[in-house]
Amino acid sequence: MNTIADPTPSTATGAQAPAPLAARPVPRRTGFARDTAAVFVRESRPLVRDPFSVLFSLVQPLVFLGLFGPLLVGAAGGDVAGTLQWFVPGILVMVALFGTASTGANLLFEMQTGSHERTLVAPLSRNALLVGRALKEVVPLMVQGxxxxxxxxxxxxxxxxxxxxxxxxxxxxxxxxxxxxxxxxALGCRNRDWMFWMVHQTLLFPLMILSGMLLPLEDGPEWMRVAAAVNPLSYLVGAERALLAGDFGAPAVLGGAIAAVVTCAIGLVVGVRAMRRAR
Structure with missing residues (x-):
C-alpha cells in the first residue's frame, strides 16, 4: 500500500522547521524625517557627554582673535572698536570653516573601526545618514559663534x-x-586618511586667505581679487559684516545667503550620492 508523506517537515525532537526566508519578518524602514532625527541624536551624544571638545575647537579662532587682532588694530591707528567690527565677523566664518571642514575625520575613524558599516546595514535611509550627520554640525557652530x-x-x-x-x-x-x-x-579617502588631510590642508588655507576674513583684499593684486570673486567664503564674510552691523538691506547679505544656500545644496547632493554608493 502506498503511503502519503507528511508535507510538514519535522526534526527528531518534534520541532517545526524554520519558516522560509521569504516569510521571515523584514525590519521596516521608518520615514526620512525620523531617520534623520535618529542619526542627529546619535551624532550629538558625544557633544553632550564631552562638551569640552566644543570649547577646545575654539582655540584656533580665539588665537587669531587675540594675536592677529592687535596687529590689525595697530594698522588701523589704534581703533579697537572699528577693527573688531570688521574682524569678528570674519572670525565667525573661520569658526564655521574650521569646525565643519574636519568633520569627515570622525567618519574616517568610524570606517576604520567598522562602526560605519553597521550603520549602513541598519534599516535607515542612506540620505538620512548623511543629512543627520550634517545637521549635527549646526549645534557646535552656534555655540562657538x-x-x-x-x-x-x-x-x-x-x-x-x-x-x-x-x-x-x-x-x-x-x-x-x-x-x-x-x-x-572622507568616503572617497577610505583607508587613505593621509589623503583626506592632504586635501584638507591644501584647500583650507587658500579659502581662508582669499575670503578677506583676515586682511582686506581691495589693495591686493588683481589675481587675488579674481580668486576672491569665485570664493563663496568671501561673500559669506561680507554678509556677516553687514548683518552684525545691523545693515540688513546691504547687497552683501543677499550674496552671502546665496553662497550659503548653493554650498548647502551642492554639499548635500554630492554627499547623498556618495553615501548611497558606500559599501
Missing part, C-alpha cells in the same frame, strides 16, 4: 542681536553643506 561674540564684546565690539541671530543661521546653512562635503571627502 556665540562664545566668540561674547568674548569680543568687553573689548568694544558692538553686536546687533537680530543680525547676529540671522548671521548664525546663514553660517549654519553653509556649515551643513561644507560638513557634507567633508563627509564626502
Amino acid at each position: 556665540t562664545i566668540v561674540v561674547l568674548v569680543a564684546v568687553p573689548f568694544g565690539f558692538s553686536v546687533n542681536v537680530p543680525g547676529l541671530l540671522l548671521g548664525l543661521v546663514v553660517l549654519a546653512v553653509f556649515g551643513i553643506g561644507f560638513g557634507a562635503l567633508s563627509y564626502t571627502l
Whole structure:
C-alpha cells in the first residue's frame, strides 16, 4: 500500500522547521524625517557627554582673535572698536570653516573601526545618514559663534542681536553643506586618511586667505581679487559684516545667503550620492 508523506517537515525532537526566508519578518524602514532625527541624536551624544571638545575647537579662532587682532588694530591707528567690527565677523566664518571642514575625520575613524558599516546595514535611509550627520554640525557652530561674540564684546565690539541671530543661521546653512562635503571627502579617502588631510590642508588655507576674513583684499593684486570673486567664503564674510552691523538691506547679505544656500545644496547632493554608493 502506498503511503502519503507528511508535507510538514519535522526534526527528531518534534520541532517545526524554520519558516522560509521569504516569510521571515523584514525590519521596516521608518520615514526620512525620523531617520534623520535618529542619526542627529546619535551624532550629538558625544557633544553632550564631552562638551569640552566644543570649547577646545575654539582655540584656533580665539588665537587669531587675540594675536592677529592687535596687529590689525595697530594698522588701523589704534581703533579697537572699528577693527573688531570688521574682524569678528570674519572670525565667525573661520569658526564655521574650521569646525565643519574636519568633520569627515570622525567618519574616517568610524570606517576604520567598522562602526560605519553597521550603520549602513541598519534599516535607515542612506540620505538620512548623511543629512543627520550634517545637521549635527549646526549645534557646535552656534555655540562657538556665540562664545566668540561674547568674548569680543568687553573689548568694544558692538553686536546687533537680530543680525547676529540671522548671521548664525546663514553660517549654519553653509556649515551643513561644507560638513557634507567633508563627509564626502572622507568616503572617497577610505583607508587613505593621509589623503583626506592632504586635501584638507591644501584647500583650507587658500579659502581662508582669499575670503578677506583676515586682511582686506581691495589693495591686493588683481589675481587675488579674481580668486576672491569665485570664493563663496568671501561673500559669506561680507554678509556677516553687514548683518552684525545691523545693515540688513546691504547687497552683501543677499550674496552671502546665496553662497550659503548653493554650498548647502551642492554639499548635500554630492554627499547623498556618495553615501548611497558606500559599501
